Amino acid sequence: MKKQEKIFEVENLTAKVKEAKSVVVADYRGIKVSQMNQLRDKVREIGGELQVVKNNLFYRALDQNNYEIEKTKLDGPSLALFANNDEISPLKALANFGKTLGGLLPFK
Template sequence: MSEAAIAKKQLLVEELTTKIQESASVVVVDYLGLTVEQVTELRKQLREAGVEMKVIKNSLMIRAAVAAGLEGMESIFKGPTAVAFSSEDVVAPAKIMAEFAKTAEKLEIKGGIVEGNVSSKGEIEALAKLPNREGMLSMLLSVLQAPVRNFALAIKAVSEKDGAAA
């Protein structure tokens, strides 16, 4: 292999290492058997959610994962592999891939990386079942508002009772 090709691959590994380190989550899937239309639709859905999908040689991804300080990724990077990187939303790539896998049976989640930790297929699928960031914030806000709302209702009930007695 020429020195230019080696330098090019080293540069790609460095870029992938940076991308892994900066990503909130990375989901690895087996896409073998998907049609061009299915892959195009999947990429469109991911792009709309701010997720980038790449097909990269497994050996380069393994080197990038090791350089990023992640061990045990070798078993995930076997066979045809596509990788979805999300720098903002942890749940988005897992959710989109899991939803897409319901209609495209050939798509299989292999595993991934969540906030710098190697995650198994089961952990990625569990992550996909969580609500997105906005949904979680909405749930948190609802929980925080409940005591105030209950207090306001109690005061209203007392004032109405006193008003009826007068």
């Protein structure tokens, strides 16, 4: 990713974090593409958004919004959930989906 693309991505993530009522990060290791698409659709239906994020860029976006997180927590493949309309329903959907997958999608 070129520097200009990284700057644009950080700005985009910063705006999403600022607008969201809540933000959760999960590890998506072991999730199939079809399962990920199914989860994205379900979360989108209830007013949320899922995005696979680059850890360093997401850390910068959180920092620019004055959120504190240990950098070591953002390790491995990360999936960000932005709850835009309802703070709770998208989080429940993510947690329930993780349960159906046998404990996959641990929150970071």
